[in-house]
Amino acid sequence: MTALDGLDRLEAPGLWRSGPDEQRRNVYITVGDAELVIEDKAGTALSHWSLPALVRLNPSELPARFAPSDASDEQLEVEEPEMIAALDRVMRAVEKGRRRPGALRRLTLGLTVGFVVGIGALWLPGALRKQAATIIPPAQRMEIGTAILEEVTALTGPACSNPTGTEALAQLRQRLFPTTPVQLVILRDLPRTTLTLPGGIIAMSDSVLNRQDDPDVAAGHILAAALTARAVVPLETFLDRMSFLNLTRMLATGNVPVAAIENHVERLVLSDPQMLSAQTLRPGFDAARLTWGAYARATNLPEGDAAPSMMPPVMEDTLWQALREICTR
Numbered sequence: 001m002t003a004l005d006g007l008d009r010l011e012a013p014g015l016w017r018s019g020p021d022e023q024r025r026n027v028y029i030t031v032g033d034a035e036l037v038i039e040d041k042a043g044t045a046l047s048h049w050s051l052p053a054l055v056r057l058n059p060s061e062l063p064a065r066f067a068p069s070d071a072s073d074e075q076l077e078v079e080e081p082e083m084i085a086a087l088d089r090v091m092r093a094v095e096k097g098r099r100r101p102g103a104l105r106r107l108t109l110g111l112t113v114g115f116v117v118g119i120g121a122l123w124l125p126g127a128l129r130k131q132a133a134t135i136i137p138p139a140q141r142m143e144i145g146t147a148i149l150e151e152v153t154a155l156t157g158p159a160c161s162n163p164t165g166t167e168a169l170a171q172l173r174q175r176l177f178p179t180t181p182v183q184l185v186i187l188r189d190l191p192r193t194t195l196t197l198p199g200g201i202i203a204m205s206d207s208v209l210n211r212q213d214d215p216d217v218a219a220g221h222i223l224a225a226a227l228t229a230r231a232v233v234p235l236e237t238f239l240d241r242m243s244f245l246n247l248t249r250m251l252a253t254g255n256v257p258v259a260a261i262e263n264h265v266e267r268l269v270l271s272d273p274q275m276l277s278a279q280t281l282r283p284g285f286d287a288a289r290l291t292w293g294a295y296a297r298a299t300n301l302p303e304g305d306a307a308p309s310m311m312p313p314v315m316e317d318t319l320w321q322a323l324r325e326i327c328t329r
Contacts, residue, residue, distance in 0.1 A: 032179065055067045190269075
């Protein structure tokens with residue numbers, strides 16, 4: 001995030017509570033590229049907050065109090081001046097981007113005129129899509145991904161959520177992506193095993209949890225989707241499917257056309273998922289310390305080395321069973 005350029009990983013102590021009736025806890029907070037992580041003294045992640053959605057509850061007062069969104073019951077109290085200044089800087093940058101869509105519009109229109117004059121109309125659509133994929137900021141990528149997810153949930157129903165299942169899903173996210181901002185959601189009856197959306201959103205069908213009682217298989221589907229998204233970038237796929245007229249309107253106004261979202265979701269849900277080869281996926285599994293054999297057998301991919309896996313379990317059985325019941329209330 002540009003608002004934190006020069007601040008690699010800022011850390012500070014704080015006081016956190018998960019709800020209005022909960023006791024405040026001493027925690028440590030860490031700011032990464034696009035998220036704020038709240039951990040206990042043992043280093044266990046208690047909550048992940050998206051920096052673009054961060055809200056300060058008491059401007060100009062100390063100690064500073066923050067929340068992950070306007071509607072959240074979570075609160076974080078911070079006294080460290082450097083951390084407060086950094087978080088205020090993030091919020092000012094996000095608010096500035098919201099109030100000044102004209103900067104993006106002027107940049108895009110300038111690029112468009114230059115392309116038209118210098119290169120010609122035949123080359124323009126593809127070039128503008130490629131350029132758009134690089135200039136769209138992280139906050140807008142998240143907005144696009146969230147809009148697509150909302151359209152998907154209009155078909156599947158809302159994302160599955162209950163207290164124990166949500167906590168288990170958060171633990172799985174931390175295990176697979178300890179340093180990467182990723183949002184995991186479980187959807188009922190999703191026609192595809194997984195969907196990867198702009199903004200680091202990965203949706204998985206609850207059928208994966210129900211078909212096989214093996215957390216390594218579910219984790220493998222999620223990790224394979226994330227690895228594939230590095231090569232087949234979800235934002236680029238969305239822009240490629242958008243009409244040139246809708247693309248120019250989006251870049252000029254900052255608003256994503258509803259028709260473009262609906263068309264993309266229809267094609268996304270009904271199309272076969274793109275997936276990397278076993279030879280390309282396997283090193284990613286090794287890097288994440290996730291056993292390859294269980295996922296390979298479940299998806300009919302070459303298993304390769306048949307030696308017993310020495311990888312640590314992806315999650316404890318208690319958490320796994322809680323995750324399997326995330327779609328029950």
